[in-house]
Amino acid sequence: MIKQIGNITIKTTTSKKKIKDILSRDFGAYGIEGKVESVRQTKGPTVFTISDGTGTLECTGFIAPGKRAYPDINDGDMVAATIQVSKNNDKTRREIESVLKVSDSMKSALVERMAEALKNQASVDDIDFIVKSEKMERLKEKMKSCASAIKRAIVEGSPIYLRHHADVDGYTGALALEQVILKLISQYHAGENDAAYKYYNRTPSKAPFYEYADVIRDVAESSRAKKRFGQKAPLVLLVDNGSTAEDILSIRKAKIYGLKVAVIDHHNPGKVVDGKTGVDEFVDFHVNPYLVGADKNITAGMLAVETARILGEVKEPALLCALSGVGDHAKGVEFEQYLEKSGKTVDYLKKIALCVDFEAHYLRFMADSEVICDLMYGNEKLVDLLYDELSVKIEEQRQVCAHYMKEKVLKNGIVLATLDLDMTTRRGEFPQAGKTIGLAHEIVCEKNKGKVVVSVGFGSDFTTIRASADAEEKGFDVNKIVVSLKEKMPYSAAEGGGHEVAGSIKFVAGAKDEILKEFTDFVEGL
Amino acid sequence: MIKQIGNITIKTTTSKKKIKDILSRDFGAYGIEGKVESVRQTKGPTVFTISDGTGTLECTGFIAPGKRAYPDINDGDMVAATIQVSKNNDKTRREIESVLKVSDSMKSALVERMAEALKNQASVDDIDFIVKSEKMERLKEKMKSCASAIKRAIVEGSPIYLRHHADVDGYTGALALEQVILKLISQYHAGENDAAYKYYNRTPSKAPFYEYADVIRDVAESSRAKKRFGQKAPLVLLVDNGSTAEDILSIRKAKIYGLKVAVIDHHNPGKVVDGKTGVDEFVDFHVNPYLVGADKNITAGMLAVETARILGEVKEPALLCALSGVGDHAKGVEFEQYLEKSGKTVDYLKKIALCVDFEAHYLRFMADSEVICDLMYGNEKLVDLLYDELSVKIEEQRQVCAHYMKEKVLKNGIVLATLDLDMTTRRGEFPQAGKTIGLAHEIVCEKNKGKVVVSVGFGSDFTTIRASADAEEKGFDVNKIVVSLKEKMPYSAAEGGGHEVAGSIKFVAGAKDEILKEFTDFVEGL
């Protein structure tokens, strides 16, 4: 091919390439074969999106401003094209020099080559986890499948909707995945305008499960993007959410509308039968320690960070894992190793975790990553500012707890602390109910070293519960209490759960006193 | 005219046409006359919007990218133009070949012709209602006027803001209208980018009236669209809302800012004098059964579906009407006929209605139509998923109601059931207060077959009321109770109303006990 730029003559030869290999090129003419995913007319050129299983390419045809180029080439056509690539300083241009539909006889072979290529692209390499963990090794294949699904979505041009619990554990996992996802998108969608916005969005969720209001928004958004921009169905990636019975309705709805769902969670998913739990019937990918006989101490953050590492480099991964562990009070060899590799102390990480909690509280459903990353990676100015403020708030709330909390020793020696949260927290303000009962629990534990402690905060229609680790050994389990309440008081509409020693129960306000009595009896009966 | 496309020469003759007739053409050169509604410069061509009373046309002029074409042609000019129409596969292009202002002497004749044409375009044909109803016949002229106003808005290029009650009745009516409105927009604004977004938007409203917060948003939006895009004042179309005293403030505000308001509602609009009620002084169009001596049993959904049918084809209209009837507990010959024509059973429709209620609850003010349509038209997978979930929730809530409800027989034999809704529902969750008192009412009615039953749910500052149909015969009317409370307890700030046997009253919390006592006395005095 010969091209004139000003008075310079450039000669290029066209070589047949995979799209993936062209994405990094700034110059030259290349032959590609693939499927036209969409055609979009702008006020300037016509934009064709072509994919071949190794990647997706936006390229342009131009006749006149706003005029449709190559009008016989449409969505879904299998084509062979020559693309002229050139670079203008900051932007790569990819112009179609020629494009033809492939003959019917060639089509099926091309389709097959593309499927094979996609499979290859989406394949991921093995990695060594940061820590030695026999339990995590048992999850590795599931993590690789999940990583592969993420990569496949990016190669194909399916958007990723990352949804995660808005706590420290959820944020560490989500932001580690965000790092590698954005990098892969910029690789596989190089040169596309706003690719990061088009192929990825993230939303934190206050509830520890995939709420129905969220799936409504996700289905609506995916259907709107499909109608308006011809976008593919998204992969919904749930982090620190997604494994429990409470998630099933939303996940099923997403599936009905053609969305894919992958889950990385460490909440107890209920009974495991043949390596499967309730949600496994519906989700496409599921990473959860309970599936392999491990438990919540391998946090969602740890699992998500390691899954992210399968896909690319994560900044200070051990720090993120250790932080997620501190956030969720994890214990065990995995946490110990992450902590050591992070080079930080538990006290330092607690400080960071408190700041992240505070920021997450006020961020609510906003998806700003910058400030949370600044906190996680220890931007000193910001951490100091928030921590100074928070120390005062926390100290104040500890005084509130100490003053209003009631403590009694049950017959079995367990110390039961109760705190009326409606009387001791303020709607919408930090520290909120969950954090407040955590503080109260700390105070009672400090005062009762060596004793088994159960702390229960309650509002008019809910309780939120913290118990010391030794309570779990005695058989304490929030989820069990919920089951028992449902049975004994079907008129209470009790539901909820969480981790064994940290969870919440909702009920109708009319049942409050009875529920608290049942709860006390349960604890006394341990 | 002669045009070269590649090596093909095409000869066309210019014929003078109405814009309406050009909208469906893909090819040719046409002369039009009309008014320039707006001129917009893009990075590519200049876009002129021209209307002639039969339709609105976007056409382009091009000199150089971003350069203003035909700089002497401006908003508001009356022009004669030749438009070259061509089609590029998926998109119709309309280029101005020539455009001239019409002479002053011709202008007034053109203005007159356009007004006449607009009147013709907006005229609607007669239809036969799906059902035989002497009452509905009396409303036909009003329905035709309202349909004509909708069509006129579309022909002129005024946007339509559809606002509706977020219940089954409101949704059936709104989504029937949406079907025909979107079709007309795609007809009359063929070839315009995003016409559906530009000329139409829909918002469900939780309150059963046009809230002040909504009119604030609508006025702000219309003023923004005017400033930024030169858009015309919208037609606000209120469905299953808009007829009562509570709507007047918002409607008046809309009118002050130049918005047009049309109402299709079946709430009791208060006293009818000379065929007019309170809102008639302000609204532009008003369809309400009470205006012609009928009542709420002709639902807003039925009226909106039939009005939509005047404008075009509606999918399964009888089903929608029957569904709206089931949603609002309608009785009477109209409902019976719709039910029969729908081919569905009441039980099936109740199931659908419950699913729509649930979805609407979580959709809140989101305007996604797809899922609601899928439910209404019986997407089996989705209905089954939701209904399975809901059956459990409803059964649970029935147990809550049965346990906490108090029931007593008044001196006059009326059974009065009371339920503290703060004690038996959870903020933001389904089933909410209104649905819960409905369930409680069902239970009491089942237990007291043949007796007159009044059920009153209350929270700290409101009651929501359901009464059996025979209570109405005895003179029970929520609206009357409100009037009486306002008089006897002016310090209670009582207000509200609704249908005779289903409504709500708000008051200040301090007045609760006194209000409930007054209410009981009222019922006992029937």
Added chain:
Amino acid sequence: MIKQIGNITIKTTTSKKKIKDILSRDFGAYGIEGKVESVRQTKGPTVFTISDGTGTLECTGFIAPGKRAYPDINDGDMVAATIQVSKNNDKTRREIESVLKVSDSMKSALVERMAEALKNQASVDDIDFIVKSEKMERLKEKMKSCASAIKRAIVEGSPIYLRHHADVDGYTGALALEQVILKLISQYHAGENDAAYKYYNRTPSKAPFYEYADVIRDVAESSRAKKRFGQKAPLVLLVDNGSTAEDILSIRKAKIYGLKVAVIDHHNPGKVVDGKTGVDEFVDFHVNPYLVGADKNITAGMLAVETARILGEVKEPALLCALSGVGDHAKGVEFEQYLEKSGKTVDYLKKIALCVDFEAHYLRFMADSEVICDLMYGNEKLVDLLYDELSVKIEEQRQVCAHYMKEKVLKNGIVLATLDLDMTTRRGEFPQAGKTIGLAHEIVCEKNKGKVVVSVGFGSDFTTIRASADAEEKGFDVNKIVVSLKEKMPYSAAEGGGHEVAGSIKFVAGAKDEILKEFTDFVEGL
């Protein structure tokens, strides 16, 4: 330079100009020198933003649609360029004819000239205040600095985020500033698309301080705009907010992220030492009457209106100042003079203020200016509509207050009125808690002419307080009470404050009774 337009030849001579002087020109070729602030590739031409300290200019280079013009010219380059200006009816086009980087030897001189020019541009003239006020004169230099900062931001192309208290005082000040800011933006960014949206946004805030949730949004927005559009860090302008201890956390966070902060407020900023208070360590500009020994009676509205007048013409400034005074119950010579100059009566202004309060309540965080301006400037139709409605609502709420309020005479003769606001207001409805205690206070004052009156409204976890002016003389000060409560009841988490005789205190609900008792004791001890 010679230019051909059709068959017309135009000859222009290039003269070297400041950008400021070109902004108003429609025609000609001009040489400029400056810094390239950003380069943006559109589907059509390439857009360069160049600034020279006197202004900012968007100009275009064009080779082919979507093709990067002048690829060697980048962000941050110091350049000399020739710009061809032409006008197409409604739009000014500015095309780059030639552009070269300035030589290294010339660069530092240019940088210096630009800094000097910016200083000159941002300088503001002296004005005479509308009223004679020795106190306000003492604030003039601060007001000029603040005005200069606003102008400087506009000249440089930094966006202005105007945040203000959503009451009458806040709105009058903010909308006066908005008038001059939008005018300056249209001057200094003439010909830029959507400049008003790009360089300015305004948000009302319900809380009387810069909330943490707001700074989170502002930091996120500024970082997003920087990443996506290369936008500069904004100037956050706080009006009727920003001076108190409650603002410090948010202001410090904004500063960490590089935002500038200017405050125009009249809330008591706490102890003034050497002319400085707590926030002065962090804010860039601070206008507050307490800094110069004056007090809240010089309202934020008055200060903001006069500051706006330094920058340009404000419509009916005396009216706005008088209105702000009425809104905040200001007294003193300044208010008296503004009132006189406004030509309005206090009763008329109270009516307007009530309407603005109502509208602001329902607008919440929406930034629509039109309706509030219509009210402030007395659009009769709208004022009448709202006032008719409001008169009824207010009269009703007065009856509620009269009925439920409790009144007692303390030993020291002070009349103490208490009102349970949870029992007498409805969540989200107008009149809200603050307005309601205001009404109650009016009623008690009317009944107890000549006596010192303190009115305290309370909810489960807050009180809102109004006291007569003579209470302040006796030493009543909401801020003092807060200090005392914090000391005596550290477990109450009490915080808040406001003006001396009008403020609010929040606390945990468990402390309510004790707080009210302490409050009563405090008042009785005056």
